[in-house]
Amino acid sequence: xxxxxxxxxxxxxxxxxxxxxxxxxxxxxxxxxxxxxxxxxxxxxxxxxxxxxxxxxxxxxxxxxxxxxxxxxxxxxxxxxxxxxxxxxxxxxxxxxxxxxxxxxxxxxxxxxxxxxxxxxxxxxxxxxxxxxxxxxxxxxxxxxxxxxxxxxxxxxxxxxxxxxxxxxxxxxxxxxxxxxxxxxxxxxxxxxxxxxxxxxxxxxxxxxxxxxxxxxxxxxxxxxxxxxxxxxxxxxxxxxxxxxxxxxxxxxxxxxxxxxxxxxxxxxxxxxxxxxxxxxxxxxxxxxxxxxxxxxxxxxxxxxxxxxxxxxxxxxxxxxxxxxxxxxx
Amino acid sequence: xxxxxxxxxxxxxxxxxxxxxxxxxxxxxxxxxxxxxxxxxxxxxxxxxxxxxxxxxxxxxxxxxxxxxxxxxxxxxxxxxxxxxxxxxxxxxxxxxxxxxxxxxxxxxxxxxxxxxxxxxxxxxxxxxxxxxxxxxxxxxxxxxxxxxxxxxxxxxxxxxxxxxxxxxxxxxxxxxxxxxxxxxxxxxxxxxxxxxxxxxxxxxxxxxxxxxxxxxx
Numbered sequence: 252x253x254x255x256x257x258x259x260x261x262x263x264x265x266x267x268x269x270x271x272x273x274x275x276x277x278x279x280x281x282x283x284x285x286x287x288x289x290x291x292x293x294x295x296x297x298x299x300x301x302x303x304x305x306x307x308x309x310x311x312x313x314x315x316x317x318x319x320x321x322x323x324x325x326x327x328x329x330x331x332x333x334x335x336x337x338x339x340x341x342x343x344x345x346x347x348x349x350x351x352x353x354x355x356x357x358x359x360x361x362x363x364x365x366x367x368x369x370x371x372x373x374x375x376x377x378x379x380x381x382x383x384x385x386x387x388x389x390x391x392x393x394x395x396x397x398x399x400x401x402x403x404x405x406x407x408x409x410x411x412x413x414x415x416x417x418x419x420x421x422x423x424x425x426x427x428x429x430x431x432x433x434x435x436x437x438x439x440x441x442x443x444x445x446x447x448x449x450x451x452x453x454x455x456x457x458x459x460x461x462x463x464x465x466x467x468x469x470x471x472x473x474x475x476x477x478x479x480x481x482x483x484x485x486x487x488x489x490x491x492x493x494x495x496x497x498x499x500x501x502x503x504x505x506x507x508x509x510x511x512x513x514x515x516x517x518x519x520x521x522x523x524x525x526x527x528x529x530x531x532x533x534x535x536x537x538x539x540x541x542x543x544x545x546x547x548x549x550x551x552x553x554x555x556x557x558x559x560x561x562x563x564x565x566x567x568x569x570x571x572x573x574x575x576x577x578x579x580x581x
Numbered sequence: 582x583x584x585x586x587x588x589x590x591x592x593x594x595x596x597x598x599x600x601x602x603x604x605x606x607x608x609x610x611x612x613x614x615x616x617x618x619x620x621x622x623x624x625x626x627x628x629x630x631x632x633x634x635x636x637x638x639x640x641x642x643x644x645x646x647x648x649x650x651x652x653x654x655x656x657x658x659x660x661x662x663x664x665x666x667x668x669x670x671x672x673x674x675x676x677x678x679x680x681x682x683x684x685x686x687x688x689x690x691x692x693x694x695x696x697x698x699x700x701x702x703x704x705x706x707x708x709x710x711x712x713x714x715x716x717x718x719x720x721x722x723x724x725x726x727x728x729x730x731x732x733x734x735x736x737x738x739x740x741x742x743x744x745x746x747x748x749x750x751x752x753x754x755x756x757x758x759x760x761x762x763x764x765x766x767x768x769x770x771x772x773x774x775x776x777x778x779x780x781x782x783x784x785x786x787x788x789x790x791x792x793x794x795x796x797x798x799x
Contacts, residue, residue: 361665408780439669439779442657442771468783511780529777534648536776 259360259368274567275353277399278373282351285392287375290350292332298324303549304331312359325357330543330558333376338550346379346554353563367564374540374560378547385557386524386542387498393559394507397528400566402573405530405537407507408468410514411491412521412541417484418461422453436465437515467512477512488512495524516541526559532572537565590631590785593645593653595638599770602676603654609796642666642773651778652786657768658747662708669779671790672772674797681711683763684754685743686736692762695742696721705735706745715745715765733757
């Protein structure tokens with residue numbers, strides 16, 4: 252007799268579970284080795300608390316009332332719960348706080364797309380570190396984590412969350428036009444972006460700059476190209492990325508980083524550096540993160556903060572795929 | 582499965598109405614399409630430094646999103662209908678121009694009558710999401726009827742008051758005594774890329790984008 256489970260959920264059987272546990276242990280060893288203590292928070296939180304994250308894309312998808320009539324929600328990621336935890340339980344302790352987690356997260360899925368309603372995130376949060384060191388340290392931990400996961404080909408895209416907010420301000424766009432521009436950039440729809448910018452009477456030269464900057468990605472040479480554009484926002488982003496990279500290179504830590512001026516994250520709470528992880532073996536993004544000082548402020552804490560989360564199941568798929576390719580002698 | 586830097590770039594090529602002009606464009610961009618033109622039964626063609634994978638236009642976003650193809654060409658109508666698939670839209674190629682329209686029967690006011698007396702219009706379409714978004718954004722309520730083919734048939738036999746469909750020349754509408762009532766959006770062929778391939782094979786994709794841009798601007 253078949254008893255179904257909801258689409259987007261799954262059972263894990265022993266063979267896969269052993270591999271997942273091994274991967275989890277390898278990641279956890281890296282995190283703990285860098286001084287990130289593992290925490291667990293409830294999968295259920297008050298909806299009101301999770302809403303403080305203010306992200307649009309990853310709003311809690313599953314809400315219900317408890318027996319007392321309180322509105323609860325299943326978490327869609329771990330950064331907001333950890334911000335809540337720090338704000339509540341570490342008010343007296345001196346920063347920096349370093350936490351890591353291996354935790355289930357819950358999101359709505361589009362039907363028939365192979366998306367998961369329930370998946371595991373492995374990540375770290377560094378709260379209260381001095382600005383650039385924080386981002387640099389998080390990138391180093393991420394690189395070590397990818398090493399530990401045996402993803403030899405994985406790349407970290409490094410961008411700046413403030414870049415396009417700055418550009419929109421330079422163009423003097425009103426709120427509606429600005430939101431339309433950011434929306435097209437977020438969808439990476441260059442054709443639509445050009446149309447929106449033309450409609451907002453942005454000069455031809457500025458349109459060309461905006462389009463070109465959104466396509467700037469690669470090694471150190473793109474920083475030079477970025478500095479060739481006449482825009483304070485672009486120059487600022489280039490300087491910031493340069494600073495972060497130099498910090499890494501000083502410690503021989505920048506080997507996986509690719510600069511990406513077109514990077515946009517769909518969570519609203521990022522400011523400053525943002526990052527995403529790719530592996531040539533899979534077509535999906537493996538994880539991401541960045542700086543989110545603003546989120547901490549929403550919880551009443553004035554600390555800088557940075558972190559990342561990897562999708563454990565996708566990392567596992569990439570690991571298998573990379574092994575397979577190596578086995579084929581490529 | 583995807584952005585393997587050692588394998589040739591995979592381009593999803595739409596079969597059907599867009600195929601001819603797509604191959605012409607690729608020729609102009611210096612991609613050898615002779616094999617793709619001569620062999621109509623194979624689906625995959627190796628050509629100097631690139632693999633052409635031919636498929637239905639509406640499948641292009643699926644393959645590109647998953648990274649099974651690194652880049653692809655398909656109509657804006659397809660991208661709008663599948664706007665939940667995150668692919669990067671890099672270039673308007675300019676050909677395959679057609680319009681998404683609301684059409685009703687010539688000389689009949691069923692659309693208007695339904696809107697007045699029932700408060701909603703019944704619309705048959707192959708593009709449910711585009712239709713839904715359009716009427717929502719113009720503050721009107723509709724009952725959506727999704728059909729898979731020959732949508733012109735629907736209002737003729739009383740399935741719906743009107744249709745939302747793609748119109749190139751308008752001949753099919755004319756032959757079925759239908760006429761354009763409202764224009765929703767103009768669609769052309771677009772060049773799209775997989776998110777991860779766009780990052781990891783940046784130089785190759787940028788070079789191809791530039792070649793296609795030059796070729797499509799004549």
